[in-house]
Amino acid sequence: MITEFKGKKITSMLGILPENTVLFDDEVSNYSFPPNQTMRLKKLMGYDRHRLTKETTTVSDLAVYGMKYILDNGWISADDIGVIITVTLCPDHFVPHIGNIVQAKCGLGCDVISLDIAQGCCGFLVGLAQAFMMLEHTDKKVVLINGDVLSHKVSKRDRNDFPLIGDGAAITIIENAESKNIYYEMHNDGLRGDVLKIPAGGFRMPSTPETAKMTDQGDGNFRSLDQMHMNGSDVFTFVQTEVPSMIAEAFIREHKNIDDFDRFLFHQPNRFMLQKLADKVGIPYDKMPMDLVEKCGNPSGASIPLTAILNCRDELLSRELKCCLSAFGSGLAWGLMFIDIGALENCEMIEAPL
Amino acid sequence: MNEQILDMLKELRPEYDFETSVDFVMDGLLDSFDIVSICGMLEETYGIKIDGLDIVPENFSSVAAIRSLVEKSLGK
Incomplete structure (x- = not known):
């Protein structure tokens, strides 16, 4: 699919990182490879540290924490929000959906449209495109939540996958405004x-x-x-x-x-x-x-x-x-x-x- | 160059015998992360930049294949 959008603008961005930082050097002994061989990858791959949530933390926890920060600091008001789009590979549950959990815990109105999308690495682009399309039908703002806690789904003894994984979320606010073609x-x-x-x-x-x-x-x-x-x-x-x-x-x-x-x-x-x-x-x-x-x-x-x-x-x-x-x-x-x-x-x- | 390449392989995975293997990747002597490490060693040693499209298992299957890759990257 190739297309263009007009009159849409990102107006705010918030990143939410778990405070727990784990160093790559401290994990080298978890892997069944000689340490010098694993350390060689550090510079080449850019491994140094990663942010990992607690084992009980979910994407909605990160999203609610971020949304409350946005609302409490007056970035937008609850009434401004028309749509919540959540893009993740890590649902809290199969049902209910993360957007609905965020809507409830942040006290947003029942007329807010909530849409959860299962998507991984391309989640920001897919979420933005969906936001632009939703903005064709509302004058309110779209809140795009991208978040994952994939460290819960990667083996700590897997040197191929675990060193590069990090947990975190981002909230992007998108609205109708003058803009060049996207x-x-x-x-x-x-x-x-x-x-x-x-x-x-x-x-x-x-x-x-x-x-x-x-x-x-x-x-x-x-x-x-x-x-x-x-x-x-x-x-x-x-x-x-x-x-x-x-x-x-x-x-x-x-x-x-x-x-x-x-x-x-x-x-x-x-x-x-x-x-x-x-x-x-x-x-x-x-x-x-x-x-x-x-x-x-x-x-x-x-x-x-x-x-x-x-x-x-x-x-x-x-x-x-x-x-x-x-x-x-x-x-x-x-x-x-x-x-x-x-x-x-x-x-x-x-x-x-x- | 063959000796240098063999030394790099032995330094990376000293537990394996690269002189008797017919295909380093198929025989399990090198995995994808070893290939990344070898790329780094080759780029540093020979001052080359290996094209991303050339970083495929067949170009790391033998000393001769790695040598060909280096020569290609050197523009020979």
Whole structure:
């Protein structure tokens, strides 16, 4: 799908990080690999620390904490909100939905539309597109919640997956306003979906004591069927194949080039993959932040807004940045958005004792 | 260059015999994260940048394959 939106604007962004920080160095002994071999990955992949929630914390906990901060600090009032869109891979329950929990706990009216979307790495782009479409039908504001607590679903003895994972959430406020055209494209290929998968826990393979058993995957990593597995090699090849060509074709289609953008805010899988992507597309490293995994971990769909807040907060508060957003991952899905962001009314990163 | 590459492999995974394996990846001597590590070592040693599209298992299956990758990255 390739389309454009008009008259839509991001006006505020809030990042919510759990206060608990765990150092990569302290986890090296959890893995069944020689420490020097694991430490070699630290610099290349950008592993240093990640933010992890308590085991009992859910996405709605992060979202409610953030929404109350927004309401208490007068960013918007409850009456301003027409729609809550929640994008996550980590529902509190199958039923009820996170948006409804947020609506109730934050005292929002029953006329607020709530929509939960199951989406991973592309969650910010998918959520923004949905917000833009909803804004065609309301003069109120849309609250987009991106959040995940995927550390609960990744084995701590899985060196391929656990070091890069981080928990967190972002809340983005979107409204109707004068804006330049917003370019958007999104692609999906379910045939390759198994390369990022949590096999058990849904209706196809309910969780049982059997699916919870930790087994050696034959590569030195231990995980269960209840936990996430990523085929790193296939994901890497997917990203290097699909994303540069998508951007190149969009540049031709939209008569754009690298110099037309102030920032390239991409999903944050790891430093190595992002550097290879930047090299392939020809993006200068100083235009493309790559440090979210290093500082917070990869929080899936919240990665782009958290990267923006972490790296560009002051600029986003003071002026308009021409941004190229790109996300890629579970599904498999990959997408692109050209959007001007800023000057924002509010932009903050907060820590939650969750 | 072959010796240098072999030394890198031995440094990375000293527990394996790279001289008897016919395919390092298929034989389980290297996983995707080892490939990332080798890329880092090759880039540092030879001052090259390996194209992301070339970081595929078949280019790390043998010393000869890795050497070809380095030579390609050097523009030879």
